[in-house]
Structures are given as structure tokens and as C-alpha cells.
Amino acid sequence: MLPQGLALGGVPVLGQLDLAIAGGATTALLGPSGSGKSTLLRLVAGLLPVPAGASVTPLAGQVAYMAQQDLLVPWRDVLGNVTMGAHLRGQAPDLARARALLAAVGLTEADARKQPAQLSGGMRQRVALARTLMEDRPVVLMDEPFSAVDAPTRHRMQSLSAGLLAGRTVLLVTHDPLEALRLADRILVLGGSPATPAEVPVPDGAPPRPAGDPALLAAQAALLERLAEAVS
């Protein structure tokens, strides 16, 4: 809840908003660049100090975070990157689970011993997804997670992550209407300055919805128009 809105460096970024995110479902937050989506996500993740007068449900320790960059560290191999969380907390890593998750995202046993520099962009993002799942948190925050990979890879990654993240509370920040319509149970569009969220209806059917569905394509066109208006 942000009764006063949020300003960063004296510039109002987010307007007055009261946002409740449904548990166990995927909420997509759409908006043009600079609309405050990432700020909102970082606020929820506890990466920004909560402004005075605002209340954000503290989620420390319950959040897994996946960003646009894969954020793999080059000094650890793939398995080491998947178990990075345990490494940072000084815990013993659950290697069996890490291997199972790598298999679930479609990577082989040989890939697990590779260095990140040896992987393609799509494979690196798969490792990032496995690392996010390895954290096993009820809330998953994704900040344009697939925007850096090519379109076919993005499509495959969306289907894969929808299956693997089912049942968790997901807040997905994206600027891709198709991605939001395929994956989300609820879509919010951030628009205006300072930005406020507005609800947008989602097509029928459970995610991941097929990209060829006519209803979904029509909704994508309408959403695109709406986002274009939000910019002007």
C-alpha cells in the first residue's frame, strides 16, 4: 500500500496505489519503459527502503528473484550457480535437488559442469530459472526474465517456467503483452505519471496459453494499443 506514492530522487515514480497480489497465482505487471514496474517489484522484493507512510508486506526470506540478465557468476560452474543461494548463506547445498532442477529445465549432466561462458544465452537463462526454483520460495518475482533471449527461446522458456512455477505466487514484470497474456492469471497495466495500475481482463484457459489462440491474439492487439496510449 502506497498512500503517498513513491518518488525516487525527487521525481514521482509511482502514484497512490493499493495493490494486493493473489497468492498461488501469476500476476503480470505491464507498462512502457520507465513506468515504474521495476521500482514496484524492487519495493516488493525489499530491495528498496519502504517510503514513510507506506506499508509493504514484509517478504524477506520468502522471495526468489529472477532478473532480465541471467546474473550467473563466471567463477562458479553451472551447478555452483544453481546452488549459489546455499553458498551465500553458508549452508550445505542440496546437490541432488540442483541436478534434478537442471534436468527439469532441460540441461544435461554434462552441462552442469560447464562454465557459464560456455553456454548460449538461452541456456544461461535456463540455469537462472533453475537457480530461482532452487531457492524454493513461495513468492517469485520476475523482472522481464525472458526479454534478453530470442523469440523462439522466449516462447519455450515461457511454457517451461509456467509449468515449473505452477502453484507459486508470481509477480511478473514485463513489457511484452503476449508474455503477460500467455502466463498471467491477472494483468495490471501501469500507466500515467506518476503511474497507477489498471486491471485488464485475461483470456480464458489456464496458463501457459497457446500463442496461436485467436482470442489471445485479439487481446494482444488490444493490449498493445492500450500500452501505446499509455506512453503518449
Added chain:
Amino acid sequence: MIRAAIAGLGLLLLWHGFVWLTEVPPFLLPSPARVATALVDRWDIILGHALTTGAEILLGLLLGSLLGCLMALTLAAWPAGRRWLLPLLLVSQAIPVFAIAPLLVLWLGYGMASKVAMAVLIIFFPVATAFHDGLRRTEPGLLDLASTMGASPVAVLWRVRVPAALPSLASGLRVAAGVAPIGAIVGEWVGSSAGLGYLMLQANGRSQADVMFAALFVLAVMSLALWFTTDRLLRAAIPWQPDSLLSENNRKVTP
């Protein structure tokens, strides 16, 4: 490698030709052959002095690098101390080491200690600044990720920021390996009883230019060996560091 050998041989020939043509007296500029003779004849003396200088350089490099790393880590881990330590860091470089060399000899004596101190003073700065820069420039997304993973500040420093800063530290250490001999030699010139600098000073006083050149040659070989060894070790220690020069060669397409 072959190109370097040919270039070196060409320079030697040019030098020899110049001395032969102008008939410069040997106490001004000895011919390469004379320098080689001096190197062989006085080998035992030169080797002894070279060992002293080498020990000073290595000790200085070790202590200076350790001190530089410690300084950078302190600056990174203790933000409040930055205001006190950063000016100190700058002042340590604002005073030219040549100017305080006589003082150091006065305080620490004619032995090895004053030379090591001099080398430490020169080495400390590039290591500290390069490593500190690296520690400050950790990818912000990586810090966000570590924060959501519940990492303590100590874990973030040791397991994220330090490994991420290793390539920067390596740049600092390369510079340090390059300048380390300067510190030791300056110290020996100011006042010493052993070392290549001392030998050169003595040879200069007795107009033995050939011995001077021989000592200079040994010093240059030692400096190059130190730099290449450091570079090789750093490359092996940080294999993930991208090297555009190396990959340029790999990418070259043979026509």
C-alpha cells in the same frame, strides 16, 4: 617470439656498429661484446647483488600487495572509514618516493628494510586503487540477487564482491609487478651496501660502464621475468576473465 629475437638482435647490431664507427671510448659507451665479457667475468659478483635486489623486490611485492588488498577490503567493508583512509591513500602517493628515500634509509638503515619499504610504498597504491575500484563496481543485479537470497554483508563481500573484483585486482598486481623494481633500485641508489643499484653506483664511480650495463641487463631480465610470471599466474588463477587479445587470435580466420 621470433620477431622479438630479431628486433633485439637488430638493436645489438646497431649498437655495435655505432660504437665501431664512432670509436666512442668504452667508459662512455661499451660495445655489446664488452658488456657480455663483463657479464661473464664478474658473474659471481653480479649474481650476489642480483639475489639481494631480487629478494627486496619480491618481499616488497608480497608485502605491498597484501597491504593494498587489506586497504581495499577495509575501504569496501567499512564505509565510515572511507573518509579517513582515502585521503591517507592519496597522500601516500602525493609524496614522491624519491623524496622520502633518504629519510627511509635514515630511519630503517642501509640494509634491506629501507628498500622493501620503498617498494611497498610504490606497489601499495596501484593494488589498493584497482582492487577498491573493482569492489565498488559489482554488478548491481548481482547484489540484488544476493540480497533476496538472504546473504549476510560478510558473505556478499567474500563470495560476490571479492570474486567479481579479482580481474581488477589482477590489473593492479600487473602494474605492481612492473613498478616493483623501481622502488628497490631507488632505495639502493640512495644508500646501500648491496644490490644491483649499489653495484651500478660503484661501477659508475669507477667509470666501469661495461659492469653498469651488465647490471642493468640483469635487472631488465629480472623485471621482465617477474612481470611475465605474474601475468601467467594471474591468468591461470582467473580463467573466466575475458581476454580480447587472446580471443582475437583465436577468431582469426586463415585465408
